[in-house]
Amino acid sequence: MRGMEGNGATKRLSSVREVDRYSIVVHSHLKWDWVWQRPQQFLSRLSRKHRVLFVENPDASGDVRTTRVHLREVSDFPNINVLQIEIPANRRSDTAWIDKERRRVVQSLLSGPLGQSFTSIIQWFYDPTAVTGFAGQLDEQLIVYDCMDELSLFRGAPPELVRRERELLALADVVFAGGPKIWQAKRELNANCFCYGCGVDAKHFGGACDPKLQVPHDLADLPRPIFGYIGVVDERIDYELLEYLADSTRGSVIIVGPWTKVDPVSFPRRDNLHWLGGRDYSDLPRYAKGFGVCMMPFAMNDATRFINPTKALEYMATGRPIVSTPVEDVVAQFSDVIKIARDAHAFANACERAAVQPELQRIECGLALAKQNSWESIVARLEQHIEEALRSRRALNVSAA
8 A cells, every 4th residue: 555655656647537537417508409509519529528418498388287308318429418308387487496396307317327427527507597406416526607698688588697697606616708708707706717719610611612512502593692691590680780781782691590589570571681590500511602701790789798609710711701790709809800890881881892802811811710729629628627626626625634
C-alpha cells in the first residue's frame, strides 16, 4: 500500500480518469426531434464519451388521465436516450405537482436498469424551470447551465421563469453563455460563467459549394436571385421587412423552417414570397446552394436583444453573401463578414447588391471563420471547464472529510 501511495504518476492518472467519467442528465425546453441546433450539436458530440439522458419538458394532453412516459434511444447516437413525459391537461398550471411528477419519473428510471449506466451524474440545464424539481435530487456531481437564449423575453414565457433562472444561476457550478451580450448579463449572477457562441459543421454546410450538389426541386424554377432564410420562424422575424423585400425585387424570397408561437395565417403573402416550412437538417446545404444571398431578417425587439444566431456561421460555411438586421451580437462579432442593414429599405438594397456583386473578401473571411469554429473545438473546451469544476468539487470534498 505504501508503494501505491508514493506513486504520484498513478494518482494523477487516476484523477484524470475520474473527472472524465460522468453521465449527463439534460433538462430541455426544446424537443430533440425539432430543429437541430445547439443542444443537439453539443450533446451528440458529448455522447461519444458520456451517457446522456435527454429529458424533454412535459407536454400537457387532454388524452391522458395519468402521466404517460416514453423512453427511446436515438438511432444515430446510441449513448443518448430521450425521455418524453405526457401529463394530464388539467395539471398544466400546477407547477408544484409538475416538479414532483417529473422528478418521480426520472428518479424511477434511474433506479432501474437504465441507472446502472448513469453514474457520477452531471445535471445539465437548458430549461431553468426544471431546477426547483431536480437540483440536488439526483446525487449529482455538478450542475451545468447552458444559457443559449434569454428565455424570459420570449413570447409565452411563464412568469415563474425569471425567479427559477436566478435560482439556477445561484446553484450552477458552471454556466455557459451562448453569446457576448448574454454572457455579460449572466456573469453578474455567477462568477464561473464562460462565453461560448455556437459552432458550425463546416463540412456539412460547405456542401453548398459542391458543384455536384443538386438544388431542391422547389427552388429550381423560381425567379432569381433567391434571398433565403433558414431557421425557426417565430416572433423574432421581421415580417414587414420580408414583405418590403418581396415587393422590392423581381427575384424570390424563401423561408425554410418550422414556425412556432406565431399564426401562419398572419404571414405576409406575395407571389414571390415562399414559406416552405421545416426541412431535414441533411437537406439544408442544398437549399443554401440555391440562395443568391443568405439573410437574417430579425426584428429588433425584446426576443432578439440577446440572440447570437447559430445560422451566422452556418451561412458563412456555404460561401454565400450574408445580409442581417443589426442584431447586437452579430454586429459585434461578424461585421467584417455580414452586411448590416438598419431598415427595410437598406436591407432590400443590400440584398440586391450582394446578389449582383458579392464581396469576395467578406465571403473568404466567413469561410475562414467557419473553419475555425467547429462544434468539436467548442465541446472540447466545455469539457475542460467541467473537468476543472469536478476536480475543484472533489478537492473540497476531500478537505471536508
